[in-house]
Amino acid sequence: MNVTETSGENILENKGLPEGIWMQCKKCEQLFLQKDFEENFMVCPKCGYHMRIDSKKRIEFTVDEGSFKEMNNDLMPVDFLDFPGYEDKLKSSYLKDAIITGEAKISGYNVVIGGMDFSFMGGSMGSVVGEKIVRAVERAIKKKYSLIIISSSGGARMQEGILSLMQMGKTSAALAKLADNGLAYISVLTDPTTGGVAASYAMLGDVNIAEPGALIGFAGPRVIEQTIRQQLPEGFQLSEFLKKHGMVDIVVERKNMKYILTKVLEFFVKK
Ligand SMILES: [Zn+2]
Numbered sequence: 001m002n003v004t005e006t007s008g009e010n011i012l013e014n015k016g017l018p019e020g021i022w023m024q025c026k027k028c029e030q031l032f033l034q035k036d037f038e039e040n041f042m043v044c045p046k047c048g049y050h051m052r053i054d055s056k057k058r059i060e061f062t063v064d065e066g067s068f069k070e071m072n073n074d075l076m077p078v079d080f081l082d083f084p085g086y087e088d089k090l091k092s093s094y095l096k097d098a099i100i101t102g103e104a105k106i107s108g109y110n111v112v113i114g115g116m117d118f119s120f121m122g123g124s125m126g127s128v129v130g131e132k133i134v135r136a137v138e139r140a141i142k143k144k145y146s147l148i149i150i151s152s153s154g155g156a157r158m159q160e161g162i163l164s165l166m167q168m169g170k171t172s173a174a175l176a177k178l179a180d181n182g183l184a185y186i187s188v189l190t191d192p193t194t195g196g197v198a199a200s201y202a203m204l205g206d207v208n209i210a211e212p213g214a215l216i217g218f219a220g221p222r223v224i225e226q227t228i229r230q231q232l233p234e235g236f237q238l239s240e241f242l243k244k245h246g247m248v249d250i251v252v253e254r255k256n257m258k259y260i261l262t263k264v265l266e267f268f269v270k271k
Helices: 011-015 034-039 055-062 086-091 127-143 158-180 221-228 239-244 254-268
Strands: 022-024 031-033 069-071 099-106 109-116 146-153 185-194 207-210
Touching (some): 031 034, 069 127, 109 127, 109 254, 127 146, 127 158, 158 185
Parallel strands (some): 109 146, 146 185, 185 207
Antiparallel strands (some): 022 031, 069 099
């Protein structure tokens, strides 16, 4: 991770410290060794700030080592609206789209799991994200596995217009089918989970688990404040606030996520 990504000011350069060994927290601005940060599941060892991580790391931290088998990684987005700049944006990332899905094991429990990438166009949900989630649900039904989706998204992808909004209905309908089959869906919400993703599959878990300090909501706080012309309470739309108001079931630190998921799976799955 580049230090300039985590902080506006490059303190390391000012202090003559090499990047790649030292890092600075975006929140508390304290310095620490990159090694300590990585060993701490990419959470600030000083203040506990949960930095955004990519889908591969997400899945690596969550599932049993070597158990993840990716599926549907040949699905590619198409610029069917000829939206200005979309094609270039798609080509500028090493990722194919904003989610990876596959089968895996968590403490021996079989699951179908998806992890979203905020770094790919703000984790936005277009037709590929929607389709991959629906196929993940179908796989879970076929194999009678539980489903886990780890969300991180700014919402629906405007470059795909109405077809991205349609994914809200499509994924929600698929999840209803999963429920009809008596299978569990655990939603993990990470910073940020907003817009059409929060308004569809991210909030539909049988259990909704959030990482500490994650921004979760439909419209962002700035938009709401401007619309209702009122100041919002402190911490509004953060995990802890949502837990207090019944929108989130558990707030779990990243280092404990696998343990808590295991406990939830233990509750739902008959051995
Ligand atoms: Zn910190």
